[in-house]
Amino acid sequence: MIEAEHLSKRYGERTAVDDVSFCVQPGLVTGFLGPNGAGKSTTMRLILGLDRPTSGRVTVNGRAYAEHRAPLAEVGALLEARAVHNGRSARNHLLALAATHGIGARRVDDVIDLVGLSEVARKRVKTFSLGMGQRLGIAAALLADPATVVLDEPVNGLDPEGVRWIRNLLRGLALEGRTVLVSSHLMSEMALTADHLLIVGRGRVLADMSMAEFMRNASRNIVRVRTPEATRLAGLLVGPDVTVEPVVEPGRGLRVQGVTAEHIGDVACAHGIALHELMAEEASLEDAFMALTADSVEYRGGGATPDPSRTPPEMARSRS
């Protein structure tokens, strides 16, 4: 379990993490999602005590990370692919880390087996591909059989087989009751792995909810209607869970949320209202994520701007 309370970190003028509070629960894979520069890596560094928070605090299993007597058994972390001296062999790297916790060579060989690096364990890390480096980082994270696992972008650089291996590994770790926090900037990847989502942008928590809830919100249909009698139709549709707002030319178009396209068609038919267009828009998880983080993207390519009008409005407010 990882608990952050009003955690902030500033580097000079730049605020990397801004008054963030959250709780990462055991037994679940929590996806830590946000665009590049959202503060994911900084938050992870704060969790491990590598950086000192400007204010607030974060604890792991009830204590600050540094106060644990055997910290590697509390949190296993993969922060960057290569937190390894290039000139050392994978096995010696792990032996050196293992020695700090009195962990023997047998366990080192076990984790090397587990991540599939047995054949290259005695080669210098310099010769490793990005994917092999990533596997070595995961071996280091699992070394002391930690109750909590924190992985920063673990699928980076992995081939499809490796990506699948990570997914299964994360699921397996959560099923064993461990706390799993895994960061990514790809919603599609998280959709396949995470039970819970913690979405950040510009150092702030934008959403903290279960995957199921996020999906429910994302798939809430929005229907676009074009009709000459927009005002009359709006009056007929509006209700406690339905929002209707005019679009395009006022009085001629509507954007309806909370009812299906079929329902709108039936209502229009029953009242003799002509419809010129009736179109259901289904936001994908990716769209919902992009919309949510649209304001916090640091670097954006031209053209691919997400349409903010497609944000399900509840999304940004909802916290579980």
Place this chain on the structure above:
Amino acid sequence: MTATTLTRPPAPEPALSRAVDVQPVSWTRVLRSEWIKVRSLRSTVITLVLTVLGMVGLAMIAGAAMNSRWAHLDPFDRTPGALTQHLLGVVFLGQLAIGVLGVLFATGEYAHGMIRATLAAVPRRLPVLWAKVVAFAAVAFTVSLVATLASFLAGMALLGSHGVSLGAPGVWRAIIGAAAYLTVVGLMGLGLGFVLRSTAGAISSLFGVLLVLPALVAALPQNWQDHISRYLPMAAGQAVYTLAPEGASMGPWTGFALFCGYAAAAIALAAVSLRYRDA
């Protein structure tokens, strides 16, 4: 993306397998870890071997040269103390290698991001510095002692009948003192490495202080130099293996103590930097 991939069985009650025998972090365990780091870099081993060979080779050349020019040496240079000291001049070469290795033992952690893994394992941080100091000092002193002793023996062998034996007064002090000097140069580099975190920066600072500073002081008026020169790090440290002092120099052990003080200051800065700065 289909809904089926997102339906999962509920997580069971936490039940961690505790098959791995994990001990609390302790000072000796951190020391063992740093010891593995020292010995597991091929580049370190190669550098140390080349350093010993280089020093011994240079001492042999010096011994042979002095032997062939024996008739032209002035009486002072023929004294056992001067001969010993001349051969131990190879320490000048050794300090470059040992100093760089000391720097790299610290900056190698930063250059490769390894420091994050290291500090995640030892989040109290300072034990890492103390363990590095001890592990490095043990290796550096052992190798340096082999190098200074072998340099002395090989050089004296080539001096033939003019050679000085190990039993001559002060010889053991000079040989052990030279090895200690090299070790402390390395520790100074280690400290500067943790403070500056950059290999190039730490190496230039280390040799700036050791080699360039005396040259700068030499530009000062003579009576200032007399008051400053002998207290500079290298001059103070070298007093410990000086058998035939020329001009004003510190006593061997007071000089060496001052030199250790400089290194201790570098390591104290390193401790503050490691403890309080973000990794």
